[in-house]
Amino acid sequence: MQTHKAQKIDLNTDYPCPCRRRGRLVPISLTEAFGCNRCQQIFVVQDSGYVIEQLSTTYPYKRSWRWSGHQWNFAHSGFRENYLPLALGMIGVLLVICLPLALRAPNHPSSTIPWLVLFILLAMLPALMLWLAYRR
Structure with a gap:
């Protein structure tokens, strides 16, 4: 049974990219950030290690995700959801x-x-x- 409760993000583990299906988030040394090996986006760990936020974005609002243990879920409902x-x-x-x-x-x-x-x-x-x- 899958849980949707947010799990703390481990800075020494790689994760699937929330933007692309095939990309992997790889930890960036000496930082609290991850870089995708496919789409070249950088994600910063926020909210005491429970949220990643897309650093360089062309969207008018920042996109952020929480890790559920199996997949990324949007952390904040933005204007689009409401x-x-x-x-x-x-x-x-x-x-x-x-x-x-x-x-x-x-x-x-x-x-x-x-x-x-x-x-x-x-x-x-x-x-x-x-x-x-x-x-x-």
Whole structure:
């Protein structure tokens, strides 16, 4: 049975790379860091030896992992993991605000169409943000 509890990272052991399937993390001498022999990334040991953090990254937030004994698990949930509920909440708020305004408008098609276009554009904004957050 596999455990998902974080284990302390041994600085004298090599581990699989969390970024690539085939790479290996090899300890860097005289430091508390590991280097991948495949992707050339450097990972620093943080949080009293329970977390590795990617040192050089092009992402807007730092990626970090915990070792479970068998695999790496993300240490901190970033913006990406919490974005879907946020986007759904934004769409819900838009429905609550814009739909009554559109329905309360006079029944003339010329006055309803601008409200409908505004509602569609505002509903597309969270979808666009969601696409930007999940693209690679």
